[in-house]
Amino acid sequence: xxWTPKTTTPVLTKRIPCAPHGDPKNRHIVRYDEYVRTGxxxxxxxALTMAPDAVVAEVKDCGLRGRGGAGFPTGLKWTFLPKHDxxxxxxxxxxxxxxxxxxxxFKDRLLLDFDxxxxxxxxxxxxxxxxxxxxxxYIRGEYHHQAMVLEEAxxxxxxxxxxxxxxxxxxxxxxxxxKWSVECHVHxxxxxxxxxxxxxxxxxxxxxxxWPRIKPPFPAVKGLFGRPTIINNVETLAHLPSxxxxxxxxxxxxxxxxxxxxxxxxxxxxxxxxxxxxxxLGIPLSTLVNQYCGGMRHGKKFxxxxxxxxxxxxxxxxxxxxxxxxxxxxxYNVLGLGTACPTIFDxxxxxxxVARNLARFFKHESCGQCTPCREGSGxxxxxxxxxxxxxxxxxxxxxxxxxxxxxxxxxxxxxCGLADGNNWAVRTIINKYRDEFESRVRPTFVAVTxxxx
Amino acid sequence: MAWLTKNSGTAKIARRDEPYVTAAIKDxxxxxxxxxxxxxxxxxxxxxxxxQEEWGWLPHQALIEVAEFLGLKPAxxxxxxxxxxxxxxxxxxxxxIWVCRSIACEVCDHKSILDACQAKLGIEPGETTxxxxxxxxxxxxxxxxxxxxxxxxxHTLHENLTAEKMIKAIxxxxxxxx
Numbered sequence: 001x002x003w004t005p006k007t008t009t010p011v012l013t014k015r016i017p018c019a020p021h022g023d024p025k026n027r028h029i030v031r032y033d034e035y036v037r038t039g040x041x042x043x044x045x046x047a048l049t050m051a052p053d054a055v056v057a058e059v060k061d062c063g064l065r066g067r068g069g070a071g072f073p074t075g076l077k078w079t080f081l082p083k084h085d086x087x088x089x090x091x092x093x094x095x096x097x098x099x100x101x102x103x104x105x106f107k108d109r110l111l112l113d114f115d116x117x118x119x120x121x122x123x124x125x126x127x128x129x130x131x132x133x134x135x136x137x138y139i140r141g142e143y144h145h146q147a148m149v150l151e152e153a154x155x156x157x158x159x160x161x162x163x164x165x166x167x168x169x170x171x172x173x174x175x176x177x178x179k180w181s182v183e184c185h186v187h188x189x190x191x192x193x194x195x196x197x198x199x200x201x202x203x204x205x206x207x208x209x210x211w212p213r214i215k216p217p218f219p220a221v222k223g224l225f226g227r228p229t230i231i232n233n234v235e236t237l238a239h240l241p242s243x244x245x246x247x248x249x250x251x252x253x254x255x256x257x258x259x260x261x262x263x264x265x266x267x268x269x270x271x272x273x274x275x276x277x278x279x280x281l282g283i284p285l286s287t288l289v290n291q292y293c294g295g296m297r298h299g300k301k302f303x304x305x306x307x308x309x310x311x312x313x314x315x316x317x318x319x320x321x322x323x324x325x326x327x328x329x330x331x332y333n334v335l336g337l338g339t340a341c342p343t344i345f346d347x348x349x350x351x352x353x354v355a356r357n358l359a360r361f362f363k364h365e366s367c368g369q370c371t372p373c374r375e376g377s378g379x380x381x382x383x384x385x386x387x388x389x390x391x392x393x394x395x396x397x398x399x400x401x402x403x404x405x406x407x408x409x410x411x412x413x414x415x416c417g418l419a420d421g422n423n424w425a426v427r428t429i430i431n432k433y434r435d436e437f438e439s440r441v442r443p444t445f446v447a448v449t450x451x452x453x
Numbered sequence: 454m455a456w457l458t459k460n461s462g463t464a465k466i467a468r469r470d471e472p473y474v475t476a477a478i479k480d481x482x483x484x485x486x487x488x489x490x491x492x493x494x495x496x497x498x499x500x501x502x503x504x505q506e507e508w509g510w511l512p513h514q515a516l517i518e519v520a521e522f523l524g525l526k527p528a529x530x531x532x533x534x535x536x537x538x539x540x541x542x543x544x545x546x547x548x549x550i551w552v553c554r555s556i557a558c559e560v561c562d563h564k565s566i567l568d569a570c571q572a573k574l575g576i577e578p579g580e581t582t583x584x585x586x587x588x589x590x591x592x593x594x595x596x597x598x599x600x601x602x603x604x605x606x607x608h609t610l611h612e613n614l615t616a617e618k619m620i621k622a623i624x625x626x627x628x629x630x631x
Contacts, residue, residue: 091491103555103594141539142551142595144608185489190498190537193593207490207497208529209536225491268557268598275599310556343557343598357559361593367536 003287006280007254011242011262012235013278014038016114020292024275027114029149032156035117041162041169043241047125048174055129055244062248063260064240067107068097068196068233069309069338071326080220081228084131086178093229094127094135095205095219096237099189099196101140102309103361105339107264108234110276112139112146115238116153120184122237124162125244127182128174130230134183138201141190150186157184193365197416198231199223200367211369212416235264256282259325259337266341269305270297270349281325281340285315288324289344300346304432308338310358311421313428315342333431335424351433352440355426356384362422373419376407380426392441401430473515474522478503482522493523497533501540510541538592546581546588548626551605554591557598566602567591569616573623586627 010021015038017026035041047055060075081092096119100108111119123135139147157163161170163184174180187205189195195204199213202224223229239261243251255261259281265288268274272294279288285305289295296302305315307322313334315322322332329336345354363381368374383400386392404427408419430437482503486496500523504515511534520527534540552567567578570589574582578591597603600612604619611622 100596101594104557104598105594106596106598109596140596141537142592142605145610183489188498188502190502191539191592192537204498205490205495206492207494207533209533225495227491266599268601269560274601306556341598343560345560349560354556354560357554357556361555364593 003282003284005283007262010278011254012111012118012238012264013276015118016110018276018278019273020277029113030115030117032117032153032160035115040117040241041121043244044121044124044128044162045169047128047244048168048176050244051175051177052129052131054175055125058248059129059240059243062243062251063258064236064243064251065259065326066233067235067239067263067339069102069311069336071337074232074236077220077232078126078130078230080218081130081230082221089133091134091225091227092130092132093224093227094123094130094132095198095201095224095229095231096123096135096137096234097196097198097201097231098137098139098143098146098234099193099201100143100234100339101193101196102311102339102341103358104266104268104306104343105309105341106266106268107276107339107341109143109146110264111234111238112143112150116150117157118238118241119150119234120153120157120162122240123184124157124168124182125240126230126232126237128168128176128180131176131180132182132230134185136185136187136205136224138187138189138195138205140195141188147186147188154184154186192367193361194367194416194418197418200416201231202229209367211367214415255280256323256325258327263324263340265324266339267293267344268341269344270300270346271295271344272297281337282323284321284323285342286320288342289320293344296344296346298346300348303345303347303349304351305345306343307332307334308336308340308342310343310361310425311417312336312338313424314354314432316432334428335421351429351436352384352388355429355437356381356388358425358429359384359422362418362425366418366422370408370414370419372407373414373422376403376419377422379403380422384426387437387440390440393444394438394441395444397430397437397441401427404430468514472518473508473512474500474504474518475507478507479522494525494529497523497525497530498537501530501534505540509547510544513542544581544585547586548607549588549590549605550623550626551590551592551595552578553593553595553597553601553603553605555594555598557594558602561601563602565616566604566614566619569619570604570623573620587623 015030056078064074065071165181167181192210194200195210197212200210204210219229252260262278263281266276302320319332326337359381363377366373366377383396404423408414482500486499516530517527520530578589581588602614603612606622606626
């Protein structure tokens, strides 16, 4: 049965033309005036008429799962915060993860580039609901332009009573029972993939090297500067205004069971029209490619695809019809949906080169804190390079598989999930394209004539 | 690799009288960034960005001055600065060309872009031209995989590159430079 979209009007990309709803050529930065004219900050206004706990409950019940990669339920994360005590107010923080550096992923860039107020409205709603006092947008260092766009949008938001002491749409009575104000700042990173890991992000915000922290304590209890902290992805927060405005049922009606809502899909690689699209979760990859990306480039055959950012692993040649939702992991033997930004490979792609590229990335970005990851990622890269050059032995393949099933996979051997992402990337490629690797390695044992003694 | 450090225990560090952390930088950080964070160390990344923006890179003396300014130990500052790829602890060219080498760009022929840069500038990735104008770098994902191959020239992203477009971008950067 062909897939049909449930959501016919874009939600996140309402103001950013994306195919098939609009022409990407017409994209422009949406400033405060235009944002408000097109229904902006209505979600925040509605949230302010609700009790903060009611907002949290709404987000919890709507089934919104984090869009940053792990897919953790957003509302549930919020409930881990200790209760706000009006008699003894403490700083509590929101850290927004805009450190988009997963290869293949370019979805948050679009939101930051063109519709920054959508994120700011989401931030305001989250801070109001969770009683957070300050928000830091951690944006990767390479996003110079986006940081500038954000800084300007934040200035506008301060001037129009969203943030600051005169903020949260000043004067409007809110149902929180006390006057609430939120500060919002941009914090630029300096080129480190690991800072997208939530606790490394906090370390970096504190002015330290981005080394992930051991959990527990979890950030919701003891996070930035030792205070309760929530960390959410840009796209997750951008969903909040429309959820609050339209209610949980509206959101639940989109997508599929267990994966409610729409999602940004960024398709790259060997397709005719790569780009960013917004669809209900659950769209099959083949539909995405054939119907919306103009099919495979030069009419070639599909060979494989990175499921959603390289840490998730690869979808094999027979998994073109994989449904892009949070259930993709166990069903198709990949880590998960990740960022839902697939990179497509055609039949001419050398999978050994792909494996080498991914291994190099993880070796380069391993922060060096845990030995299995620091050493294992280097080993994997060396093995992949050797196999690519045609100098590999059969035992190299076995060793690569052994490393990529053990490094960091045993609980407690590494602090964060980077090694596991490395594992999934390399292991799934070797397993799903085993013959390609085997044809590139020389047998370890060479037949010899044994002289009779 | 971000985790490799150099043994500088016995290194002689040349000092000059003119400070790298100028009064203007101190003023800017004190007004804008220090109030944002609970600790002074929180303002370390913005301070390093500001100093690098001014001088193009972060000399050793600058790191020590940053430490004095923020009330940190020099080791704290060096520990942080040496971790991040974008902080330059050695002089770099006036313009930096970052060519993306991650998966989407590699399968969309990033090699022709890199080759064009190398042929044009006569340097390998990681090197700076003799006249100090350009530094060529390979970088991991620039977050624009839908328009691969891409490269960042200073602060501007160039998308859907071909070898010709890349060379033009380098020429333009050289012309509009100082």
